[in-house]
Amino acid sequence: MVYAIIIGYLLLTFGASLLGRDKQMDTAEGYFLAGRNLGPIVLFFTFIATNFSAFFFLGFAGQGYKIGYAYYVMMAFGTAFAALSFYFIGFRVWLLGKAHGYITPPELIGGEMQSDKLRLLYLSVMVFFTLPYLALQPIGAGYLLNSLTDGAVPYFAGAVLLTLVIVAYIFIGGMKSVALTDVKQGILMFVLMFAALIVIASNYGGIQAANEAVFQLKPELFSRGGGGGYFSKPKWFSMMLLWICCVPMLPQLFMRFYISRDLASLKTSTILYSLVPTILFICPVAIGVIGHLSYPDLVGKQIDQILPLMLSSHAPEWLAALIMTGALAAFMSTLDSQLLALGTMLTRDVYARYFDRELSLQKEVKVGKAFIAAAAVLGLLIAYHPPDTIFAIAKQAFTGLAVLFPTTVAVLHWKKTSAAACIASILIGEVMLLASILGILPKGFFFGCDLIVLLMLTCALVIIIGSFSSPKAKPV
Amino acid sequence: MLSAAALLRQKIHILSAMYKKPLWILLFALFFILAMDFWRWERPLQTTALGLPDWLPYFIVLQLGLTTAIAIFCWTFWLRKGPKSDKEAKD
Numbered sequence: 001m002v003y004a005i006i007i008g009y010l011l012l013t014f015g016a017s018l019l020g021r022d023k024q025m026d027t028a029e030g031y032f033l034a035g036r037n038l039g040p041i042v043l044f045f046t047f048i049a050t051n052f053s054a055f056f057f058l059g060f061a062g063q064g065y066k067i068g069y070a071y072y073v074m075m076a077f078g079t080a081f082a083a084l085s086f087y088f089i090g091f092r093v094w095l096l097g098k099a100h101g102y103i104t105p106p107e108l109i110g111g112e113m114q115s116d117k118l119r120l121l122y123l124s125v126m127v128f129f130t131l132p133y134l135a136l137q138p139i140g141a142g143y144l145l146n147s148l149t150d151g152a153v154p155y156f157a158g159a160v161l162l163t164l165v166i167v168a169y170i171f172i173g174g175m176k177s178v179a180l181t182d183v184k185q186g187i188l189m190f191v192l193m194f195a196a197l198i199v200i201a202s203n204y205g206g207i208q209a210a211n212e213a214v215f216q217l218k219p220e221l222f223s224r225g226g227g228g229g230y231f232s233k234p235k236w237f238s239m240m241l242l243w244i245c246c247v248p249m250l251p252q253l254f255m256r257f258y259i260s261r262d263l264a265s266l267k268t269s270t271i272l273y274s275l276v277p278t279i280l281f282i283c284p285v286a287i288g289v290i291g292h293l294s295y296p297d298l299v300g301k302q303i304d305q306i307l308p309l310m311l312s313s314h315a316p317e318w319l320a321a322l323i324m325t326g327a328l329a330a331f332m333s334t335l336d337s338q339l340l341a342l343g344t345m346l347t348r349d350v351y352a353r354y355f356d357r358e359l360s361l362q363k364e365v366k367v368g369k370a371f372i373a374a375a376a377v378l379g380l381l382i383a384y385h386p387p388d389t390i391f392a393i394a395k396q397a398f399t400g401l402a403v404l405f406p407t408t409v410a411v412l413h414w415k416k417t418s419a420a421a422c423i424a425s426i427l428i429g430e431v432m433l434l435a436s437i438l439g440i441l442p443k444g445f446f447f448g449c450d451l452i453v454l455l456m457l458t459c460a461l462v463i464i465i466g467s468f469s470s471p472k473a474k475p476v
Numbered sequence: 477m478l479s480a481a482a483l484l485r486q487k488i489h490i491l492s493a494m495y496k497k498p499l500w501i502l503l504f505a506l507f508f509i510l511a512m513d514f515w516r517w518e519r520p521l522q523t524t525a526l527g528l529p530d531w532l533p534y535f536i537v538l539q540l541g542l543t544t545a546i547a548i549f550c551w552t553f554w555l556r557k558g559p560k561s562d563k564e565a566k567d
Contacts, residue, residue, distance in 0.1 A: 069528065073535045077511050080539050083546060084504060087554060211527025222529040224517040233514050240511060267550040274546045278539040 002148055002321040009325045010165055013332065016181045018172060031174035031365045032103050032344045037261045040268035042179050046259075047269055048276055049182035049333035050252050051079075052189060053137065057284060057327035058144075062304035064288025067230045068221030072285040074236070076277040078243030083274035085248040086266060090257035092412040094266055097258040104345045105254040105408075112411050115419030116353075121426055122404060123349045126251045129400040130338055134375065135382035137335035138163050141328060142383065147308055148324050159383050162328070166336045167376050170343075171369055175259060178336045185329035192326030193283040195319070196311065200287055203314040210290045217296070221289050238450035245456060246402040251345065252337035335379075343372035396437060399452055403429030406459040414467070421466025425459040432458065500553055507542050511535075 029035055038046065063071045093108060102108040105126060110119020138159035145158030153161070169177045197207070204210035220227045231239075248254060260266040284307065291298075291306040294313055298306060307327075311320035347368040352359045359367065407425055410417040435441045436451045446454040513534065522530040 069532055073532070077535060077539055077542075080542055081508065081511075087549070091554070208525075208527040212523065215521075215523055215527065219521050222521050222523065224513075224519075224529075224531055233512075233517070236514075237512060240508070263554075267554060271543065271547045271550055274539075275543045278536060278543070 001318045005318065005321045005325055006145070006148065006328075009328065012184060013165065013181050013329075014169060016177075016184045018177075027361045028103060028348070028364045028368075029101070030176075032340070032348075032368065033097075033255070033259045034174070034176035034179055036098065036259055038176075038179055038259045038265065039261050040265040042183055043256070043260055043265045044269040044272045045186035046179040046182040046337075047253065047256055047273055049186040049189065049330075050256065050337040051247065051250070051334075052280075053330055053334035056189070056281075057193070057330050058140070058304050058307055060281065060284035061288040061291070061307040061310075064285030065291050065298065065303045065306045066228075066288075067226035068218075068223065068289055069285060070224060070226035070231055072282050074231070074239055075243075075285075076281040078240050079247070079277040079281070080274040081240070082244050082247040083270050085244065086257070086270040086273065089248045089254075089408060089412060090266060090270075091263075093254065093257040094260055094263075096412075103255075103258065104341075104348050105251055106345060106349045109408065109411050109422075110349075113417070113419040113422065115423075118407075118419045118423050119349060121423055122407070123345055125400065125404055125426060125430065126249075126345065127342060129397040130251055130342060131375075131378065132382070133397045134335065134338040134342065135379045135386065137331050137338070138379050138383040139386055141331040141335070144308075144324060144327055144331065148321060148328075156380075156384055160380060162332060163335070163376050163380055166332055166339065167373055170336055170340055170372055174365075174368075175255075175340060178340055179259070181336065182333050185333040188326050188329045190280065192323045193280060196307070196315070196323045196326075197283040197286055199315045199319060199323075200290060200310050204290065204293060207286065210293065211286075214289055214292050218292050221292070232448060234444070234448035234453075235450060238453050241456065242398060242402060242450070242452045245405040245452065246398040249401040249404045249408065251341040252334070255341050255344065256337075339372050339375050339379075342375045343368045346371040346375075396433060399455065400430065400433055402452060403433065403455060403459060406456060406463055410460075410463045410467070414463075416467050417463060418467045418470035420470045421463045424466050425462040428462055429455050429459045497553070500549055503545055504542075507538065507545065510538055 027035075060071070060075065093102075093105075096102060096108055096112065100108075100111060102111060104123075106119045106123035109122045110116060141162045142155040142157075142159030145153050145162065146155045149158075169181060173180075201207040201210045204213060215222055218227070225231045248257075257266070260269070287310055288303075288306050291310050295306060295309055308320075308324060311323055315323065347364060351367050351371070352364060356363075356367075403426055406429075407422040410422065432441060432455055433451065436443075441451065444450070513531070516531065519531075524530045524533060
């Protein structure tokens, strides 16, 4: 039964991707950006499926187990608030993309500032912090498939199989195939997550009875600061700021601003994107909280297993397999978008600029596919024997990408911005992040806040001072 | 009772206020500030409907309010700022 569900799911994914194949596939805009022609529903689902990775399924439940309901509020409100960036970043990106034919984020930033150095720096930061995050997807997918089949499919074979399926459907239809599979994967995530909560809670007499039992056992999971006092007040403020600044800077999300068919589609996605976390995020967190009733002593990495553990204990085998397929969908919908974003950036911002300036549109698509395959292989190589540092880098990836936020806002909204000031802002921000990782900048030294607060203030200040003092301003 | 003309004037007044950028910046900043509900962090723990913590409904209402504000923002302020076609966007 488990195998039938997995094979059925993969065939369904492949079938959905075939719908994405059309005549526009031989042009860069057609292949990489679905011809800038996605309507509101597909656009909305591709936004959420891309952003809600497997961390939403497994990580949220794990953090719910550790921190409690405060984690739900942090993630749900932070994500909902990030929807505002669809206006103050996404709208301008969409307009400029249509007007100047931009396809990648570095193209837009470098193009608007007429600076190759800024474009390359922006590209380097995006690639550097996306790669380890990308590698985490096959790692997670491999473990999940291994666990779903009770070890019959070895970890690395599972990672390779799922990556191959993803690369195949990206090759078939590019962004359009990715977006169409995102619709199916997004719906699966929605339905299955609710099903999981209802099935698990019913074993304890319903959600209310289950929560009340946990409240007697572990009341701190219901506290405002979370279990173990996880959230201090400065940390709460810092994490809220982090989500707003980092979400639009993920290259796979940034590129989705280009693909809206019209303004109405972008606005509909903005509204729905702000609503969904409120409804959806409570499910995995509640499962994690309720998990204490059956597994009260999980520690360390074990907490991320709470969702599969609860399903195997409290749901029929076929339903558990079906729900975990939803987690698989979450992995795949993030990985495909990351691969496409990296392939597109490396083709347009590196190959087409430095190796073949006369690149034809058809050849550009072929080169893009080669880079997508190369990125997939690189991800698998890292996944084969993941170094400890990969988790450390991936953990810092959001902060590393958020450093680009002040530059992006300045380029899009401030005519006085200079390229030199933006370069200085990014370099100083990344050096500060490195200093923090190395322990040179002690944690919480800035009024107890996380580094992100100091980073945003410093980077913004550098841009303002630099732009006023730099002789070459942005051409208007 | 307001007359029809007064009601219309009132509606126009509300709508015109919706087109003002500083108003929206203030409103969304207010939502962000309200998410920092530090004044009640130390209150004794209690549960409410579905056995959820009693502070949770505050956030659900806040988030639904945020979504409503974003929807009104999209239908009023943003509506006026957007080009109607690709051609207009390129211009």
